[in-house]
Amino acid sequence: MKFKFGPNPLPDFFIITALYITILLVAKFLISTIRIFVTLTWISYKHSKLSQSVLSITFGILRKNSTMYYLILLLTLWGINAENLSATHSVSYLNRASDSLALVKLYQSTNGLNWHVRWNLAQPINTWYGVELDGTGCVVALRLQGLNLDGPLPVELGNLRNLQLLYLFDNNLTGALPGNIGFLTNLLDLNIESNKFTGEFPASIKTLLV
16 A cells, blocks of 8 residues: 555655654653643642642543543652652752852851861862751751851851751851841751850840740
């Protein structure tokens, strides 16, 4: 049998090959699109009340097509794992980026070029002296005592939300403590004695003393 498109018939082999490649590409595109859709929908479902209705409507429509419905169900199971790989990792990435910026600001604000042990800002933060990270790469401890930190603490210090230990004693830190230091709700150990701070402790620090 020949497929005819105009005066010149094309051999079966080329037609079948072309159709196979087309179907394969379309199938891959649809699967990729569905995976992205399911992942985003599932993440939204976990973090947004409105998306619960969207998800219900979506699956209601898909029930009209049983093949697509079961495909979506299978991909939803994949989407649950994708949430862990995307949403959780995305949050961790944002936390790491925020921590990195906060440390750079701390370095600049306290005259880091004159520290006894300077940081190489071109290197990853896990190589910076006195910085300890958790398994996700977020800062959990800062041991910067006696390093000749000189100047005020930046407000960005309050962005280190995973910080559990903060040692800044025996330095030349000046000015007032940042008002948002109380945002460090995971902080368990704080030592800032032997510095040149002025003013009263911010009210937010009381949340760390509870």
